[in-house]
Amino acid sequence: MIRVLIAEDMHMIRSALVALLSLEDDMEVVAEIERGDEVLATALRTEPDVAVLDIDLPGLDGLSAAEQLSARLPACRTLVLTGLSQPGNLLRALKVHVRGFIVKDAPAHALTDGIRRIARGERVIDPELVAAALETGSSPLTPRETEVLRAAATGIRVAQIATDLSLSQATVRNYLSNAISKVGARNRIDAIRISRDAGWL
Amino acid sequence: MGFWRSDRVVRLAPAGAVACSGLLPLLQVALAFSYPGNDTRTGLWSVAATAAYLPLHLRHVWYAARAARQPAGHWTFAAMAVIVLAATPVAGNMWPRAYTSLAVSAVLVLPGPWAFAAYLALVLAAAPASLLLGLPWNAAPWLTLSTLCGSGAVLMLVWLSAALVRLRSAREVLAQRAVAQERRRIDDDLRHTLGTALESLAARGTRATSLLTPLLDGQAELGERTELDRRAALDARAALDRRAELDRRRAELVAELSRLADDSRRTLADARQRVRGYRQPSLRAELDTAAALLSAAGIETRLHLPRTGVPDTIAPQPRAALRATVTRLLRADGVRACTITAVAQPGGARLEVRTDDTMETIDVRPATDPTKADPTKARTSETSPTDTHPSQTSPTEAGQSQTSPSEARS
Structure with missing residues (x-):
């Protein structure tokens, strides 16, 4: 059974994600939160296998929360839900050891499949995001x-x-x-x- | 140097031509007062005549320098000619120099053969007219030369200014034509790809609707019939058949809606790829970003570029091959190091992507016209992890091949 933590600030989407993952026999949603600064504490308490984080969370953004998780709870792998409009985030996500990067408009089975693969230790990255990141280029800023x-x-x-x-x-x-x-x-x-x-x- | 920017020079050129055209008549006025054989009376006549004809002359120059057609040009030229010629007997022996302006206006206003004839006649008439007005005979040739040079200089300025203006408008027309052509190309492109896909989506939606309507009607009817059958204690066989039919339709509808959703996502991906195809970064920028992404993923990446540089543009197929390789490496677990080497080749470059146990080569050809590239073809050369075998050489459409290090060395 894969224990999943969900962090998404929009209530309707969060409920939909929980409902979707609850349909899977091999997954259990152990926590659902709406703020980024609650991710670490909740994860330390519930010890999920996979944390599904929205990239734009109030309190602390998804990537910063993923960085904290990677440092304090390395056994918990993170999957970030993002949009194609900010491709530069992929670079930062890889730096903070995010294992999965999936676009929000991907089909539902892409999320469940991605969670399973991440739980197995694989890395899941949408090819479209890689292409978009390569087009945008790395940040020219120091x-x-x-x-x-x-x-x-x-x-x-x-x-x-x-x-x-x-x-x-x-x-x-x-x-x-x-x-x-x-x-x-x-x-x-x-x-x-x-x-x-x-x-x- | 900002002053000499072409658009500013083009804007100021007609004004410059007008200013230079005004200088010669002013000099003429000064001579009418001071040259031997002239006095205040001739000077005043000269001032009056110049004040009358100069605005007409400058108008001719202004329109011609902007390569514009003169409205009522013949009439204004006729008026100017009357003024200049009528002032000849009273404006002093240097007045025939004013024929310079009249000759210039003749060339600018009159049609081809008449313009040259009038120009020659006026230039040649200047010296005899001056002699008749009392100019010394030895000054006459200089006056002819002065008329010739003055008119030539002004005409040259006007021609140059008009040429600059025509050049600018030609450039604008070319730019507008290029924009229109590009819009037409994008329009065709979208109509042939996304247009077809969207039509297919619409057709699927229509079909789903047509499946849904009888299904809903059938369900309502089934409810009524079941109730009637139950009440009348009739054979329930017909109701069961009807239910089976509805189940079949429901399954068909679900499949149709599922295909509709898949088609929608594929169309969205196509749209994104197509938009990306219109905005392609340079190969160097893409390689730098690829190296940064791989390094961020924990793969120690080194980038070796030739001193001669790499092609600025890259054709879509090798670009897709490079992106597929980067995606594969990012997804792969266990890759520790990667070296990307660009080797300059005649007409392009070869990229060698060497990881722990494999080496891929991608032949990079510069894109001849990046906007004409078909970005959807880039997908076809993507390689999944299962496609790659360390000991196998597998050239793809994109000119990509993958070999083991030993094969590469041999």
Whole structure:
């Protein structure tokens, strides 16, 4: 029996996933949660074999939750449900040892089949996602530029970013300027949009 | 250097031609006051005549420099000719220099043969007219030369400006034609692929509806009949047959709807692939990303590129082969290291993807026209893990082959 944890913020989709997996004889849904910051605690308590995580979770995004799971509960393999619109996430997902990456509009049997294969230790990656990731390219931003741009995306001022990241305001402006020119954006908002769409943030 | 950007130069060229055309008459006015044999009276006549004909002349130059047709050009030229010729007896002995502007306007306004005849007549008439007005005989040839050079310079400027404007409009027409051609191509492309698929989906939907309607009617009827049969204690055999028929139809409907869903997903995948086909990254970018993905998946990846560089574009088949290889490696468990080597070849390159125990080669041909590539064909060369055998050489449509290291060395 494969023990499955489901993390999805949309109640209707979460219920549908639970209902779908409950139909399978060899699967048992041991936990269903709606926030990313609850994933680790719940997983430590219920010890699932596979965690099915939505990529956009409130509290903590799916990939960060997967990173925590990989560090604290390596026996639990993760499968991330994503859209094709953010192909850059594949790179980050692979870095945090996500074993499966399935698009949300895949047929239902792809999910159940993927969970079984991941439980067996295989890696499940949609070829369309690989193609999309290869087209988008890897992020041109350095980790520090990504960090600064991510902070800017929250809407805080340069002074606050500088304080939060222990940098001078001039350095923050330099990082932002570099990021804008690297992603080929017109301004800071455009750079945030482009990077977010590509999954680089 | 920003000033010399072609679009700005093209925009300013007609204004420049008009400005230069205005300089010669102003010089003429100055001479009418100061040249020997002239006085204030001739100068004033010259000012008045110039003020009358110059706007007409500049109008001719402005339209011609923008390669535009002159509205009522013949009439304005006639008016200008009357003014210039009528002022000849009273505007001093240097006034025939104003024939320069008249000659230029003649070339710009009059039709072919008349333009050249009028031009020659005016240039040749300038010197005799000046002699008659009292200009020294030795100054006459210089006046002819001055008229010739002045008119030639202005005509050259106008011609250059008009040529630039025509060039720009030709470029715009070409760009519009290319856009229209591309739209038509995409339209054809979508009609032949997605259009057909969507028609099939619609047909399946219609068929599913036609199966569903009698099924629902039949169920209602069956309910009524079963009730009647029960009440009348009739033979239930007919009802059972009817139920079996409905079950068969229900199964058919489920199968049809299932095929409809499969077709929908396939069409969606086709649409995505087709859109991707219109936006292809460079081979170098794709190789860098592939190396980054493989490294992120825990496969130690090294990328060796030739000093001469790799082709910027890549044909769809080898691109699909590369993507299939990357997908296979990402899915495969146990691959620890991978080396991607690009070897320059005449007219392209060869990619060697060497993993722990296998080596795949992909012949890369630059895409002749990436927009004409059929991205759906890229799927056909994908290799699944079960297709690959370390000891087997299996060339594919994409020019991809897989060999063991020993075979590769031999």
